[in-house]
Amino acid sequence: MSRVRRSSDWGFPRWRGYGSSRDAAQVRLCDRHGCNDPGNCPAPKSPNNPDRWYFCQKHAAEYNSGWDYFAGLDAEEAAMREAQERSDFSGFKETAHYGWTGSGDGSRSGDELRALEALGLDPDADFDAVKKAWRSRAKEVHPDVRPGDAEAAKAFQIYQVAYEVLRAAEDRREWKG
CATH class of the missing domain: 1.10.287.110 (DnaJ domain)
Incomplete structure (x- = not known):
């Protein structure tokens, strides 16, 4: 008969080796060529496409500054899509007056x-x-x-x-x- 051996840590992690039970964390790097920062900001590759780029915060800001959601659409399609987006999220318009209306660091009223x-x-x-x-x-x-x-x-x-x-x-x- 084999004897069952009891664990000696009694559930207290401090008696275990530090990090012995943890595997290496998977970190996705920024998709910008040459950047080694973590890519934790998803950005769409194109409208109506589920594929995403994953950029660091700096490169996501750079990417979004030139992003045009309505690129490739004619004026009628763009207006229709904008109307649809506004109708779907119209409930958020009610809370617009609670937000800051101007710039500032929060130290001024x-x-x-x-x-x-x-x-x-x-x-x-x-x-x-x-x-x-x-x-x-x-x-x-x-x-x-x-x-x-x-x-x-x-x-x-x-x-x-x-x-x-x-x-x-x-x-x-x-x-x-």
Whole structure:
């Protein structure tokens, strides 16, 4: 009779050899010639084709920048396909107002982003650039410079409110920091 031998690890992995029970993980490389990064971003080879390229994130972004989903279709087919796509996924349109509507890194509120846009600045502009832009724009449309001009007065008010929003936000950041 053969005697059954009990395992000595009692279910605790720390008593086993490290990685002894694991096989090598299969990693698919990027399909771009010469790239050795993992290819974990699938990209279609052509419309209506199940075949996919597998790129790294950098090459997937490069590929997608030149991708035209409607390539090879005439205007009528493209319009029909677009209408079909929109009808199938129309439920997602309801949630569009929850997303960010502008660019930014998330450190600025929507009001701040709109104020920066009103002053013609990038979302990552610092407060010195805000002051400079506000002064130059406000000088152009100030009521003392353009008396009786309703459009200039409205533009001046917009610049003034934008500056106040950004100044209050800067004060809050300084107070917290």
